Amino acid sequence: MIDEVLEAREKRYDTILDLIKKYKLPVICGKINYPGSNKNTPMSQKAYNILENLIISKFKDHIIEQKNTRGADGNAFILVVNLNPIKAKKMAMDMEIEHELGRIFDIDIYDLDGSSIGREKMGVQGRKCVICNSEARICIRERKHSLEDTINSIDKLINKYEIEI
Numbered sequence: 001m002i003d004e005v006l007e008a009r010e011k012r013y014d015t016i017l018d019l020i021k022k023y024k025l026p027v028i029c030g031k032i033n034y035p036g037s038n039k040n041t042p043m044s045q046k047a048y049n050i051l052e053n054l055i056i057s058k059f060k061d062h063i064i065e066q067k068n069t070r071g072a073d074g075n076a077f078i079l080v081v082n083l084n085p086i087k088a089k090k091m092a093m094d095m096e097i098e099h100e101l102g103r104i105f106d107i108d109i110y111d112l113d114g115s116s117i118g119r120e121k122m123g124v125q126g127r128k129c130v131i132c133n134s135e136a137r138i139c140i141r142e143r144k145h146s147l148e149d150t151i152n153s154i155d156k157l158i159n160k161y162e163i164e165i
């Protein structure tokens, strides 16, 4: 299972590198940060659809090519944009911070050298935990929440958003 996830990530990264090489432009990759070994649940699919629509509307004036990939690592939306990578990162982070489901959005920007732009580089804090609001990486490191609790909280968040719109 882990191997399949790693393999899916590698394959996706190859696709990203090919696109960067082809267009000499930055690439955006949007995924859902969904916990557990099954990344393709109906709930993660719902969240992914919401994310995909959001990314398209946010970047619509800058899209050069778009692609979907699907694998053991879940769905991913890949976009070539004619934007400065730092500007694209800023727009992606706005979505992660402002949107109700932003905490489970994972929107990476790949620069022309194939590296992804970290949040640290942008002078912003790390992400907050979906359950307790502490710094997410501390909760993960300390295994503060069970997998079941984490999945339940995230599914609830997705359901709540669906009902509101």
Ligand SMILES: [Zn+2]
Pocket: 129, 130, 131, 132, 133, 134, 136, 139, 144, 145
């Ligand atoms: Zn927490």
